[in-house]
Amino acid sequence: MTGFRTLFEKELLRFWKVSVQTIAAPVLVAVLYLVVFAQALAGRAQAYPGVDYSAFLVPGLVMMSVLQNAFANSSSSLVQSKITGNIVFILLPPISYLQFFCAYVLAAMVRGLVVGAGVLGATVGFVELRLEAPLWALAFALVGAALLGALGVLAGIVSEKIDQMAAFQNFVIMPLSFLSGVFYSIHSLPALWLRLSHANPFFYMIDGFRYGFFGVSDFSPAASLAVVGASLIAVSLVTLLLLKSGYKLRH
């Protein structure tokens, strides 16, 4: 267990040492989104009855930050280690592939949740936020962060270069998180986009997380959690299989 614990701590230390870049910067970005969108879209129809647009926006921004930063942590750490070659320090010791996976995913979850808490803390003063079902919000934050952390490990294993990683981040993670209903309720969308949104796993995470705050959502939270949980299991299994085989890590 010491090997796992050390790797987990190393991953925490890694982002903590550059926390201006890994924590403060994403919090600032989320606050900017809130200021700009809340200002631009103020006075528009309420997404949910009795919920102000900027209040509606906050949980979405918090969850988006959790997800993006969880992904960024595990993926960038792995790709950097692979490119600089210092991944050997982790490959030489007797650390099992399961410990390897769990350490990276847990550290990614911590980074995601810390940034999410930062965004919530920075924005909560500006809006009137309810907290109807906090356990649902927590469950979605945890499972969502784990899913993106695992996806980050997967992307980190597969990518050999920084630009491959960046492509994954910019062309997959960013569009999926932006088009997931962070900035709008998907019921305001045309029928085709509504249907497409249901194929986006990010939608279920954002929608479920938001349910925790307002007690209202576009989709049943239990069903959303099932979708996210199933995605987590699927991504974890694929990633563990790759790790076990040594794919692109042990040649």
Added chain:
Amino acid sequence: MSLEVEEGEFFGLLGPNGAGKTTLINVVAGLARADAGAARVMGADVVADYRRARRMLGVVPQELVFDPFFTVRETLRLQSGYYGIRGNDAWIDEVMEHLDLTEKAQANMRSLSGGMKRRVLVAQALVHKPPVIILDEPTAGVDVELRQGLWQFVRRLNRDGHTIVLTTHYLEEAEEHCNRIAMLKSGRIAALDSTRNLLGRFPGLELRLRLDRGELPEAFPARLVSRDGARFVLKLDDYRGLEDALARLREAGLKVLEIELQPPDLEEVFVRLTGRGA
């Protein structure tokens, strides 16, 4: 190939670039998977019993890799933790002391010179006191002072019972330190023997002479290898041949202006066995 290194040996793995030295090491260290065959460290299979195998093994990689996020001490503490060891500071201090790293304990890895980074790599391989230590070209690009300090430390580890496996491009290093040597060529073992036997495999001494005239006496008791004007490179069977040769020169009235005698070295064995230089 089939190769066994005995416990407590100082073993050399030589061969030209691309001979398969690093691949062999990677298979033993679990960094690469063999297409076929098996490797064991102190009896532990590197795939089936990888945890035990890896705990037995310390590897100093060839590439100068480091994690720029950490200081020297943090790097060594983390590496200990990966091997399941906490509170390892006493041993870490000792290793740093031997490798002259104590002053740099709090320095960030990024700020270290190449030679210093190499020392940290050696220290990282030793944090878990492995009985088997593999050094993959440990002195490549390292200054003379460190080289000597490093060898002193590695020899001490060997005396204390650690098995050392060394790959190097510097044949004199292998000649000086290794008891036994395997020479690889294109993934196969071209020679495997004790250093002494390998050196004895192509006996003879090289005799270099510059004479006052460009000729050699009739029936000169040394084989001519090459000649450039009055400079001759010759081959003697042994040291006794030298006296005969000098007597013959005197008889013929030839004066020796320069003389040099070279014992056989691994370089020659290496070149002749692998068909190319190191």
